[in-house]
Each structure stands twice: as C-alpha cells, then as structure tokens.
Amino acid sequence: MAKLVSLADGVAELVRDGDTVALEGFTHLIPFAAGHEIIRQRRRELTLVRMTPDVIYDQLIGAGCARRLVFSWGGNPGVGSLHRFRDAVQNSWPVPLELEEHSHAGMANRYVAGASGLPFAVLRGYTGTDLPRHTTNIRPIDCPFTGETLTAVPALRPDVTVVHAQRADRAGNVQMWGITGVQKEAVLAAERSLVTVEEIVDELDPVPGQVILPGWAVTAVAHVPDGAHPSYTQGYSVRDNDFYRAWDAISRERASFQDWIARHVLDAEVPA
C-alpha cells in the first residue's frame, strides 16, 4: 500500500542524487510542484527521462539538477523553444547536458517494456532517420518467423517516476483521467514512484476514462492541490497559458531565469 507523505518528505526519500528520474505527463497533469521540490532540495546529476520535456524540465535543467536527458520532444508546447534546454545543449550552462534522443513511439515502447518486465521492445520505427546514429539504444532485430527486420529499443526503468493525478483514496489507490499519456507505464516501469494528487478522498467514484493505479503498485502519494499548475488538470484546472507564454521571456536570459527560480521556487512557501 502506498504511503501518504508530504511532498517534501516524498521527494527527500524517493529522489536521490544521480537517480534516473521520470516526471511524466503528456502535456496534461504535469507534476510541476514535485519538480519544484526537486529543485528546492537541490538534487544533482539526475538523468531526467520524459517524452515531452517542457517547462518544468527547462527549470530543472536551468537549475542544474540534470546531467543527462532522455527524451523525444523538448519544447514549450504551443509556444516555442526551451531556452534553458538550448543553453545547456549549446553552451553547457549551467552544466553540460548529455542527450539521448528518441521518437515518441520509441519512448512509449521503452516504458511499455519497463512496465512489462521485458528488457526491450519491438516497433516499426526510426527507419531511415538519423536518430540511430547517435545512440546505441536503437538496434535492428529480426522477426524469428518472417525474417523481417524491425527496430528494438531497451526498456526504460527509472529509479523513480513522479506523476500528478486527480485523486487518491486513503489506501493510496490513485485515479487519473483525461489524457493519461504514458503515466501508468512510467510508474510501473520504475523502481519507486511518487504521485501528487489534487485530492485525497474516502472513495474513488468511478469516472469514464479513468486509469487506476492500485495502491500496492505505488510507493508514495502526496496531497498537493494544484500540483500541475501551470499545466492542466482535467476536471480541476485549465492551463495557465499566460504563464507558458511568459516563460519564453523569463527563460531567455540566465539572469531573469535565476531570479524567477529564486523567487518562485527556492524561496517559495512550501505546502506542508
């Protein structure tokens, strides 16, 4: 059964320097609050994994938490580029950022393999592109029945996966709905997991389109209302689009970024 913890305790216990960490959320239910707590606790040398690293990863990278990024699309969704990500890749600021780059189909299947206890996944993917030139984690594999050559990618197995969900009950059963992306796979692929939720309730009333993570498959749950702000939480809040746009300017220069992180993350009042 998942433990109920505070966000600070959950991050302190479950996210360690040098870990491979996936904060998932396919542009919906993005665990921003947990990402900020990781920055506040000054985690270092993380391998950050995510299909769609966006503003929260830009913040983690700019704050110097990451040494490596495994991903398939890095941008400010609907707005443009990630300037901290670019600065790290192009100028090694604040520290060098190593990249391992995939397609969405490849990353999704890597999580599926991790969740399935398999060492690899097979897909029709990457064919004819330059992506396989830059990683050894994309390899050909032959069908033992037809001889056809397909593509194999290795399982992703994060040390810890962090996701945000709408609700949990007191036994730590987690309920999310709307666009649930690859969160179930990312949690099941990980050694440990931390789920932040909008509400903790006595009973999880069924909701169409829900995905349930049983409490015995989750390590810890933290009650963090608005924990996905400024991204969406279906049924609770819509995207704070002004912030996404403002981020473009805030993040463009190192000084304005650092000032923002100091005021809004490092010195922010932390929920108990």
Place this chain on the structure above:
Amino acid sequence: MAKLVSLADGVAELVRDGDTVALEGFTHLIPFAAGHEIIRQRRRELTLVRMTPDVIYDQLIGAGCARRLVFSWGGNPGVGSLHRFRDAVQNSWPVPLELEEHSHAGMANRYVAGASGLPFAVLRGYTGTDLPRHTTNIRPIDCPFTGETLTAVPALRPDVTVVHAQRADRAGNVQMWGITGVQKEAVLAAERSLVTVEEIVDELDPVPGQVILPGWAVTAVAHVPDGAHPSYTQGYSVRDNDFYRAWDAISRERASFQDWIARHVLDAEVPA
C-alpha cells in the same frame, strides 16, 4: 464507418469458408448469436481462434465448422470439459480437429502483435513447458541489448473477428464495458470485423471502464439483443448458469448434441 447490417447478412458477407475466424470474449460478452449464425450458414474448414474456446466453440466444432483450433484454454467455464471438443480431438468426430495450443499470455500477445502491425510479440513465457514441442509458433529470441533469451510468438491476424458489445451508435462506433478481455486487440488484428450489439443508440453516453472501437475501425455492426446469451452482458444480463450446466449433459452424446443444434440453432427463428 462501420455498416449496419443484419446478423445473417453480416455473417454471409464477412465469414467465408476456410477463413481464420476469432469469436472473442474472455468468458464475458461471448458472441453466441453470431456463432449460431455461422452454424446455420454451414461454414466449413474454419480455423477457429480464441483464448477461451467454450460452449459456443464446442457447438461450432460439433457442427463441423472447424478444421483447426488455435487456443489457450478450452473448457466449459466453471462447469468442466467440452465434450464436442474432446470428441473431435480424441475421435475426429465429426471431422478431425487440428490443434495449435498456447498459453493465455502467448495468445494475448499474439493479438497485440496483430493489432500493432508487428509480425511477432516478445514475452517471458512457455519456459520449461512442453508447449513449444508441438508448434513451430513458439520460438526463442535474444534481446539485442542484454543477450537474454526470451520467447517470441507470431502475430495473430484473423480474416475476421466477431465480438459482442453493449452498444453502438449509428455511425458504428462501438462501446463495451465490464471485462473487455482481448476484444479490442482481436478486432484491430483482423482484416474484417463484425460486432453484434445489444442496442443501437443515438449517443454513446460515457461509461466508466468503457472501451470504444471507432466506427472507422470496424467493418460491420449488427443489432442482436441478447446476442451473448447464455453468457454475461454487463449491464444487460447475467449468465444463464443453468444452461452452462445443462450443456454438459446435452453435449456428452453426439445424438443429443445434434438434436439440440437442430432444434435450437438450425431451425431456430432467426432475428431479422
């Protein structure tokens, strides 16, 4: 967009002699009415595919529709053995029945590969069992990253898959809920598909736990109320357990079986 058809027309058009046919339903939502129509139309030489061939497959086999069965568990669920299946295997009555036998995990993954447009699937399965001795469709495969040996099974690609669902709308979008088993995969793996439904409605109100098959991924939908009788249809009817028990006696002897099929299937009043 799926065509709306009568059951008789749907079977006449989509199920052909010699086809590989999957009537799926993991002991819930079993397409009995469609199976009976296949018997009435006297299809022959079918390769029948199903994870859990049960009473309807016993009937199809006893009626001489099948020459081959690809499966993972063949029994009368909660009651006992299938006597027509046994008679076909042990005594080639009414015609010889060739078997290809798998585990549930293997069959499920074969459908997943079919639905995914892949020629094979990988799993941890069959290891140390005698199952691989009797088919060439279970083979070892090595992980290109770790070297570990796993098991590969080829994709299942039925010519036609038949399932029963609770509802469809007039565009042929299909909605099912409760235990939905491997039906989505079986439909998506097939060249053609026929879905029988309890109701055709104007709007598919969302239901927790629903699985939706978009109309453009389904070939035809037939309105067949009670089309899963005597099995369950969640929200509509429970299992007619008396029939499941009675089947044990009916099916034990060839004569009583043939009499039942004649009276309840061949000469039955057919829904329009």
Place this chain on the structure above:
Amino acid sequence: MTADYSADEMMTVAAARQLRDGTACFVGIGLPSTAANLARVTHAPNLVLIYESGCLGAKPDRLPLSIGDGVLADTADAVVSVPEVFNYWLQPGRIDVGFLGAAQLDRYGNINTTVIGGDYTDPKVRLPGAGGAPEIAASCGEVVVIVRQSLRTFIDRVDFVTSLGYGAGPGDRARLGLRGGGPKTVITDLGVLEADPVSCELTLTRLHPGVTVDQVRAATGWPLAVADELATNEPPTADELAILRALEATKQAVPS
C-alpha cells in the same frame, strides 16, 4: 463438532489460511477462487485478488461463476485488458502468490492440465489446456497448488508439463531464468506438502486431522518424502466453515 466437515472443506480452509494478508494473489476459478475469497473474508481482508480476466483487487460478495463474472469487474479496484494483466501485472513479478489447480502433479511440482495418456496428438483424455498457468507458475513470487490427492493425480512423472514446477530438480528454474519461486506449497484433501528447500521435492509437512501418513503415501504415485516433524492442521473453525458454506451457497443463487 470437529467431524462436521468434509475433506474438501478442510482442504479449502487450509488453502485459505496459507494466504497472508496484504499480499497480491493471482487466482484461478474453482478451488483457488473459493479459498482466496474465504481468506479475504476471514483473516486476510487486504488480500488483493487478481483474476486473469483483468480484474485487479476484486472483492466479490459471492463466488464468481467464471473469470468473466460481472461481480469481479463490479468489485475490482481496476479492470484492465487481458494483455495488460499478463504483461504489466503478472510478467514483471508483481504478484506474490499464484494459486493454481492441477490435473496431474509430480514430485517436483510440475503441473499437467493438457493431455492424459496416449500421445499429445492422440490423447486418452484431452484436458482444457494451459490458460494462464504457465506464466503464473513462472512469474509469481511463489505458487500454491490446491488439488485432491490420488494416485491418478499425484504421479511420478506428468504426461505433459503445462506449467513448470522445479523441473527435474534443484537449479532447473534458475537455469531457465525463471524469476518466481515456484510451487512452495501443495494443499490437498489429505494434508499439506511443501517443496524441500534443498531437494525441491514435495514433502509431506502437515496432515489434516484424522489422516495418516500411510493414507497419504497410498495416494501418492512416488515414494513420498515425509518431514521429520509432521504437524497436524487445526480443523476448520466454526466461523471458517460457516463462511465457506455461505460462499459455496452463493454459487447456486445467481441474481437474474
């Protein structure tokens, strides 16, 4: 009062007691489902029952008629697809206990549910086949088998290995790369056998009340190993019996 139960009831109660609270158990229909639900209603309220139809955490208030019974979906924490239950839940080793039946069983806990006698293509008796059992036997933390004991069932060498126990003995599971612990416990209508940690051989460790070692030997198709300290199971309590019988009665009365 203690005589007032059948051997099958003793077997089911002993099997239920074997399940620890708070564990996750992959349950087959029939005796495993009855025993697992008895455990859940008695000493193991937080036992997580997983059915291969995709029902995780089912809490049925009556015994399901089959793995497709709506009562499993209605009471489950989550209903997932059949591919998902095997790939995401069973295969990675998330399930503590796999609870299986058997048509034949040998001294190393190998299970046959496929064919008996003759040849595979021309068997004397064709059984239902593998179902989920091969991977349940391979991947669960441990396996509990519940089966009535007789010379027909407990045979020296199974006619077909549907689900692997310890293979031909020590080291076989490791050599094959299986991650689960294998069939540690076999519960019968006569007593309980446990796999010896060294030899892997099923060894009689407990008798049901009133059963003798000779009776068990006579129902075992190989020279039976018997533990030095042979225990006797407690008979079913009045509570256990009452609840078991109430559960069994639910199979007769299905809502319509």
Place this chain on the structure above:
Amino acid sequence: MTADYSADEMMTVAAARQLRDGTACFVGIGLPSTAANLARVTHAPNLVLIYESGCLGAKPDRLPLSIGDGVLADTADAVVSVPEVFNYWLQPGRIDVGFLGAAQLDRYGNINTTVIGGDYTDPKVRLPGAGGAPEIAASCGEVVVIVRQSLRTFIDRVDFVTSLGYGAGPGDRARLGLRGGGPKTVITDLGVLEADPVSCELTLTRLHPGVTVDQVRAATGWPLAVADELATNEPPTADELAILRALEATKQAVPS
C-alpha cells in the same frame, strides 16, 4: 475583398482543403491542428482527427493550446494511452494522412526538426526533436507537410533526417520497408508542391494567388522543379476566412 487575407491564412486554407472528408488524419499542434480543424468545420465534417496524446476523433470547438488540452479529451470518440495511439493506431497503417510541420525540408521531403548547423552534439540551434513525426512520416497512408517557404527552410540537404520523406529518391522507402506513401504534398505560404510520382522530387504544382514562380524559386534552396501545368489556388472564401479567424481567436480566450 480577395486581398484581405494573409499568406499564412492562404496557406492554412489550402492545407485544410487538402484533407478529404471521412479520412483519418494524425495531427500535430500548430499549423496542422489549425488547418485540420478548419477542414472539419468546413468541407470535411467527418474528418477523424487523431492527436498523439491519445485522442481519437477529437472535435474541439476551439483550437487546443497543446496536445494535452482537455478539449481534445472531452470531445474525442475515445481517449487511449500514448503507447496505444502509436502501436495500435499509427503503426499498422490505419491513418490515412499524417499532417506535419518542419524546420527544414529538402527536395525529397525529408524533414528536420532536431538540430540546425554545427554538429549533432554541438549544434548551432537545438530544435525540439522528433516527437511522433518519424513514425507518422513512415506509417500514414500519405503525409501532408505545412511549412512557410524560405531559403532557411527549403534546403538542398537537411542537416538531420528526423522524419524520412523519399530519402535519396525513388525506391528508398520501399527498400527500407516503409508502408506509408510518404510526403505527397507540401503546402507553403507561396503555393503547393507535390512529389513527382516518378522522380519523387517535390514539384511546384500550384501557386497561391499573386505569387510568381520566381518568388517560389527564390525561396527554395535547390533548383525547383515546376509542373508543366501550373494551377493557381482559389483565394480563401469569405466563409473559410471567417471560420479560420474565429478558430484562431479561440486560442486567445481560454476558459478559466
């Protein structure tokens, strides 16, 4: 009246017109999403929009801010997981049209959205990367690209092949075993290019009103092939423009 629209509006309208009613279209955010929704609201009410976030058959009444926008889930026929949308829906070739943008494009329709200039590990400009595009480009029945035309974008050889078009020319897709038809159509702010069925080279086949061939050549980084019979697109109708502008306006006014 006909002058009363921008080049971007002409491009979006031309792209929308390219989508046939009743087909299934895999849509990226940005210009593709705008054009696809314009098509759905105008001539193609039964266009099935598929977003990589798992929304099948989305019918948003405003433009989504991102692929995670709740309006996509709320209006979809079905919301599936991200692995499912790629594995069950895209990969088997169920989607008729893949609708992509590009940062760089070459004469064979190969697309770069990864890095520009320098070396992969030390690029001049780091772009967002692949996303779903490599497999969309590989597996859809055909690909439509929508992109503003300039020497920076239309270059002789892309710095990085993120998504394969026709590779180095005829036969490459077949040799690689790709099942989809590739980038048949490229719609820009100047006109429409189509892949020549024989040479696979992107060929200018249509101009937007008021645009000259020379203008297009000047914005193309290779010797541009031009069709013998060069057509001119109809300007946006008043209806198309009104609906497009209403759609664009929804991006500003998000409910809170």
